[in-house]
Amino acid sequence: MLGEPRADRIVIVGASLAGLRAAETLRAEGFTGSLTLIGDETHPPYDRPPLSKQVLLGKVAADRTGLPQRRRLDADWRLGVRAGGLDPVGKRVLLDDGADVPFDRLLIATGTRARPWPHPDEAALDGVFTLRTSGDAAALAARLDAGPRRVLVIGAGFTGSEIASACRERGLEVTVAERGPAPLVGALGGTLGELAAKLQRAHGVDLRCGVTVTALEGDGRLTGAQFSDGTRIDADIAVIALGAVRNTEWLAESGLAAGPRGVTCDAGCRAFDMYGIVTDDIFAAGDVARFPHPLFEYQLLSLEHWGNAVAQAEVAAHNMVSPGPRRRPHLTVPAFWSSQFGLNIKSVGVPTFSDQVVIAQGSLKDARLVAVYGYRGRVTAAVSVNQARSLDYYRHLIETAAPFPPAPGAADQRESPVPVPSDVPDPKLLSHGPTVALTGHLPDRRLTVVQPAR
């Protein structure tokens, strides 16, 4: 069809989950032009979630998490080479090996990397690890095989907690240091944080909350660590699990709105430039992207979730080859999962966007429950623990901005549960305006509707 951009040059930087899924979608939607994927890792795209789970348990080898390619891509793969810059006027990606790659449209999918330990000499000690790549996982798994006397995990977010869980399952002694009051509290708030703390301790973790690690000790090899409360431990492995840094440095001179918080884009995945003007040929998706979500008062969300990377990559790819009116918004409700200490945790919505939480099904006592989060009287998130089957129902409540607390009546919760403060970092206080809800099931029929203020 005339004017449909289906046959020119598309370049994708970042050859991992989002990059691969975007490439597949481009071909599935009939893009016949040239397709180049640039990635600084030497491996073909692989899956990261198993790295902190099955791989550390020794059940799956680190080089065995390759992502299946669901169709022939007919693409030019440039692996093992980093993109060092972007010339938005000349429309070229500049590679570190000196080459440059011209594009008509570009997808930025460079994701994140592990936040390093702030003291480089301590970080260089033998026995200090981060966990983001399959190489990281292979090295750490090999060290766990060798039977260390104690593993120190710094940071009790999802990744840190999963690492601690794997270590305990292997019978290794583990100390977890967390600055906050409990594990997972930054993502899930106080109620589930307390449950996580209880479970970690029940599984034999030496959990230390409200402390920071002030020094990693050793002479060439790690031997121990000191804490802000004056105590110290012996440890021969430390895993730094302090979160992620967005890979945007290569865009510093590009004039895009790219910085430590990610690449800002619109709901159609088109990147903004630094003046807030939307570009029409540069798109972003996955962990590196930051995008406005109508359900969460158009706040810019940056999500480090597998499912978001896939969904956003599909929308970005669709929009890259579709003329204006056929473009779609990225409206998926955020969702992720984690498994640790025998718990299967699943989340929909944004639990941190909340002021209250209620146990709507099951009980904390049985560690089998659904916690529903609300913000100013509407449902914004739900987290299930070992009980994921009704999450689609809560997704629907979130999408339709249903009132919080949800009406009682769950088949496995006969008493009316009482909401308590969710104890997460306060969401940005916003005026009490109208809320937005989503309607429709099919991607091209999903709409937002504005609901009057309640």
Place this chain on the structure above:
Amino acid sequence: MAADTLFQRITDYANRADPYPLYAELRENGVARQDDGSYLVGTYHEIAALLHDPRISSDRRQRTVPDGAAGTDEGVPPSFIGLDDPEHHRLRGMAMRSFGPPHTPDRIDGMHEDITRIVRDLLAGLADKERIDVVDDFAYPLPVTVICRLLGVPAEDEPRFREWSDAIVAGFDPTPDEDPAERQRAGTEARKTMALYLGDLAERRRGHPSGDMLSAFVNDAGPEGQLTPLETMATGVLLLIAGHETTVNLITNGMLTLLRHPDALARLRREPELMPLAVEELLRFEPPVQMLPQRTPLADIEVAGRTIPKGSPLILMLAAGNRDPQRFADADRFDPAREDNQHLGFGSGVHSCFGAPLARLETQIALHELIRHLDTPRLIEDPPEYRRSPVLRGPRHLLIGRG
């Protein structure tokens, strides 16, 4: 015709061979209230949402409208298909321990050879017959043999429990016609008899496990402990009936559908690797479990703009949702290679079919071998004679000739 008579028309035996136009009418009507106070839902997205809605109970005792089928089983408690979490979860988990992952991950895979052998033996016995009844000669004996081995029930007893099973199925047939009370009473009686029979078999294995599920129920304990004798009985009855009355229809509906679509049959002969997809399409196109008649909302719920009051009988028409054009492209077309196929044939949500991996395997092997065995099969009677039940719908006989 008025939407409030839809259920009567759907369950009317005269419409058994082709209920699909009625299902289309139901979808047009959104939620259809029947004059007895029950509600029918037939659109895909609404059914899927209700199956994941925690406010929907599977326990008939929650109904405020009098329900003859509830609470009449003095003695044998409801099995987990009729219970809500956490009870349902506990019992399903304990039954799953000896059936599937994570504790028994290889049970079903390990039955591949066994099932193939049973299928081939059945077919070998038919070699001289010019005319075959797919039901009696093939599709019925296969799953019965399999579920008997799995549970540890002697196959010789088949005539006895077939009779009980027929009565139990008739007992929960929701057709609002002649004397439902008598049907239900007979069903309850049969269920009790079957429960005692299975309980006795299980007790005899206490201390003498023989590798089957009844043995596991009385000998193995997980962290939740063991099934009580009454729970063993109720679970045994559930598994025997579920294994007995459903797969037969999938195999038979499958053969009937393939005979009605010669292109698809030819394609499956050429591309046998399509069989798993074809079986999923059969579960969508002609699902053996047409409806779930035993849901009840525990609160007033809103569905497609209508309120269904707390306690009302809620009937989810899976077979109607499976043909919803809002969900499936070309929904009335049988496409054995359909990719996007999240059908409702096994239900969805916490009660989604426990035996699905087994049913899939049996049907894939059965249809694969059957079409290889028959060179030029021909339908002798179309439509065939159907079984009575509108819930577990399938032919009573399916006569085919060779060439």
